[in-house]
Amino acid sequence: MSLLRPRGILLRMTDPRLTPLAASLPDTVPFIGPETQERAMGRPFRARLGANENPFGPSPRAIEAMRAAAAQAWMYGDPESHELRQAIAAHHGVKPAHIRVGEGIDGLLGLLVRLTIGAGDWAITSLGGYPTFEFHVTGFGGRIEQVPYDGDRVDAAGLMDRATALGAKLVYIANPDNPMGGVHGADTIREMIDNLPAGALLVLDEAYVEFAPDGTAPEIDPTDDRVIRFRTFSKAHGLAGARVGYAIGSAPLIAAFDRVRNHFGLTRMAQAGALAALKDRDWLAQGLEHVASARARIAAIAHENGLAPLPSATNFVAIDCGGDGGLARRVMTGLAARGVFVRMPGVAPLDRCIRVSAGTEADLDAFAQALPEALEEARAAT
Amino acid sequence: MSLLRPRGILLRMTDPRLTPLAASLPDTVPFIGPETQERAMGRPFRARLGANENPFGPSPRAIEAMRAAAAQAWMYGDPESHELRQAIAAHHGVKPAHIRVGEGIDGLLGLLVRLTIGAGDWAITSLGGYPTFEFHVTGFGGRIEQVPYDGDRVDAAGLMDRATALGAKLVYIANPDNPMGGVHGADTIREMIDNLPAGALLVLDEAYVEFAPDGTAPEIDPTDDRVIRFRTFSKAHGLAGARVGYAIGSAPLIAAFDRVRNHFGLTRMAQAGALAALKDRDWLAQGLEHVASARARIAAIAHENGLAPLPSATNFVAIDCGGDGGLARRVMTGLAARGVFVRMPGVAPLDRCIRVSAGTEADLDAFAQALPEALEEARAAT
Numbered sequence: 001m002s003l004l005r006p007r008g009i010l011l012r013m014t015d016p017r018l019t020p021l022a023a024s025l026p027d028t029v030p031f032i033g034p035e036t037q038e039r040a041m042g043r044p045f046r047a048r049l050g051a052n053e054n055p056f057g058p059s060p061r062a063i064e065a066m067r068a069a070a071a072q073a074w075m076y077g078d079p080e081s082h083e084l085r086q087a088i089a090a091h092h093g094v095k096p097a098h099i100r101v102g103e104g105i106d107g108l109l110g111l112l113v114r115l116t117i118g119a120g121d122w123a124i125t126s127l128g129g130y131p132t133f134e135f136h137v138t139g140f141g142g143r144i145e146q147v148p149y150d151g152d153r154v155d156a157a158g159l160m161d162r163a164t165a166l167g168a169k170l171v172y173i174a175n176p177d178n179p180m181g182g183v184h185g186a187d188t189i190r191e192m193i194d195n196l197p198a199g200a201l202l203v204l205d206e207a208y209v210e211f212a213p214d215g216t217a218p219e220i221d222p223t224d225d226r227v228i229r230f231r232t233f234s235k236a237h238g239l240a241g242a243r244v245g246y247a248i249g250s251a252p253l254i255a256a257f258d259r260v261r262n263h264f265g266l267t268r269m270a271q272a273g274a275l276a277a278l279k280d281r282d283w284l285a286q287g288l289e290h291v292a293s294a295r296a297r298i299a300a301i302a303h304e305n306g307l308a309p310l311p312s313a314t315n316f317v318a319i320d321c322g323g324d325g326g327l328a329r330r331v332m333t334g335l336a337a338r339g340v341f342v343r344m345p346g347v348a349p350l351d352r353c354i355r356v357s358a359g360t361e362a363d364l365d366a367f368a369q370a371l372p373e374a375l376e377e378a379r380a381a382t
Numbered sequence: 383m384s385l386l387r388p389r390g391i392l393l394r395m396t397d398p399r400l401t402p403l404a405a406s407l408p409d410t411v412p413f414i415g416p417e418t419q420e421r422a423m424g425r426p427f428r429a430r431l432g433a434n435e436n437p438f439g440p441s442p443r444a445i446e447a448m449r450a451a452a453a454q455a456w457m458y459g460d461p462e463s464h465e466l467r468q469a470i471a472a473h474h475g476v477k478p479a480h481i482r483v484g485e486g487i488d489g490l491l492g493l494l495v496r497l498t499i500g501a502g503d504w505a506i507t508s509l510g511g512y513p514t515f516e517f518h519v520t521g522f523g524g525r526i527e528q529v530p531y532d533g534d535r536v537d538a539a540g541l542m543d544r545a546t547a548l549g550a551k552l553v554y555i556a557n558p559d560n561p562m563g564g565v566h567g568a569d570t571i572r573e574m575i576d577n578l579p580a581g582a583l584l585v586l587d588e589a590y591v592e593f594a595p596d597g598t599a600p601e602i603d604p605t606d607d608r609v610i611r612f613r614t615f616s617k618a619h620g621l622a623g624a625r626v627g628y629a630i631g632s633a634p635l636i637a638a639f640d641r642v643r644n645h646f647g648l649t650r651m652a653q654a655g656a657l658a659a660l661k662d663r664d665w666l667a668q669g670l671e672h673v674a675s676a677r678a679r680i681a682a683i684a685h686e687n688g689l690a691p692l693p694s695a696t697n698f699v700a701i702d703c704g705g706d707g708g709l710a711r712r713v714m715t716g717l718a719a720r721g722v723f724v725r726m727p728g729v730a731p732l733d734r735c736i737r738v739s740a741g742t743e744a745d746l747d748a749f750a751q752a753l754p755e756a757l758e759e760a761r762a763a764t
Binding site: 014015016017018019020021022025026027029030031032033035036039048051053054055056057058062063066067069070071072073074075076077078079080082103104106107110114115116117118121139169199200201225234238239240241242243250252253255256258259260262263264265266267268269270273 | 396397398399400401402403404407408409411412413414415417418421430433435436437438439440444445448449451452453454455456457458459460461462464485486488489492496497498499500503521551581582583607616620621622623624625632634635637638640641642644645646647648649650651652655
């Protein structure tokens, strides 16, 4: 339930035409957007550091490609995303039949769950891990088992134990991890694949992998039908607002997405932007350096305030506020009141942390300025 | 099955991890994109008249808004599409709680079917009608009943008869109709709503309603939970490539979409473009005039070739080629060979027609040039 918030805008009213499953689903959403908070506060955030976006932005070539595509917006985007799919396949040295492009990892995860999880089927994830996976599993009538972290790292062995015990269909791991930022080496991931119970699929979410040390992403035979991995243009490529993610998997599984996906769902601008971003390796490398510097500065700011930053292989840093979830929540709220948007895990003991995305110098100036006040206020309220 | 084509790219390979439902789904897609045909032909179409796109294009203000948003693409789009939703609500004189914005009508239809159709539930549509509705119903394990057209118009009474007989959950009607272009008056739609069996929902697809005569769209009390209507920015607003549609419905049903939708699925550029397009009423009016002229010219071209154009309340014209489905298919293929992309219904007797979208002068010049040759060739092959 990490990061899940009750929506609370409407009273619970249920249309009698809903299926029993749809009627049973909670009125929660995986994330509340910063715009919703801004509307409630009546002013915009000064620093947007809560959604693990990349303010160093997309390649100027990607922006130019999207601008050119805007003038062509009267045409539907290519439903096969042919050019982009070819380019991604070439980038990874696999055939296009192993690549499926979609509306972000979120959208692709939803389709994967729909394809594999029937009523009562088990899926395994981490307690406090990425809530959108749970949202989809619950949404399709599956059962979710949440394995506590091992300290501040995903408990890879624990996930496999529960998968085996329950005969799970899906085992989800984000590597590097969100929201804590930790990472497992490629060996651990390979071991997970080799230890999967029969009939299970490893869902390897590599949204943040470009930020991780070399060797984090295991080489995986794309014909291996025990694993599907996900990548995105939202993080390292700075294209969150264009919503493009992709899956790498075995050809039969990838082909099955065609049976259920929104074929014309990927916009023309998004396809053009992602293609241009993929080709601009220099911009990507430069952006990764910016993120590494920002990560170091977030850690330094934490230390200056007597707080412990967690090691991060992502574009964000979880900072241990040194107390319980209540303290961290007050720090988060105090930062928001000072115009700084951050998020935090929703489950103990992870929720002793706030999670701060790698921002620009100006963003982190605002964070550095607001943190001591927010901390003082949060501690005083104890 | 109208317009459905077997995909035929991969042999049928099924991943053993699929649910029984997913494993049972056909390897078909609702539409093959023109880009796929272009790649097969090795050259682009001269005239793109098959997807009912609007080549008069979006408002220049919408293009400018999308271009500005491209530079902000590092940020996720507002998951509530707040501004756009407010503007649409104001435009229709309803509260925002009655509006749900999504990734085109296709995407919203999929969510609606997911919310309402369980295994074995019945949905009613027209035989030869919009194939994407059938794609979704089948995809969620529902059963579909296809009612033959009454001549070339949707059989509104027939739909209701079958809905009552089968205790259907959903009754789909596109008004104006795709692919034949006909239209029912508002009175007929109101009558359908009043005659719906208990527990059924009328799915009123008004994708083309801006092109229809005044009075086509019935006034509907947005609190009426027996009907949900769909509109799009893809057609009259010329924004197919941005993929923005919306639903107008009762607040509990609209709220239920939040339980299953891809919350961050709508791109930043799409939201900005749709908002600007909605506000530019002059551009819309001008575009509708262009479409009306193009429609008249398509009809004239048909007459010049001794063919019968069907009356149209949309941005396309179905042309009766005067023979069977085989003849019309040969005409369509002959047009494609001459660089003109059109489509055709897939079911008899509708499939005696080709369907030609309202294009620019240059597009229709190409069509006028290619049609006599394509016709002659098609007839010679009989």
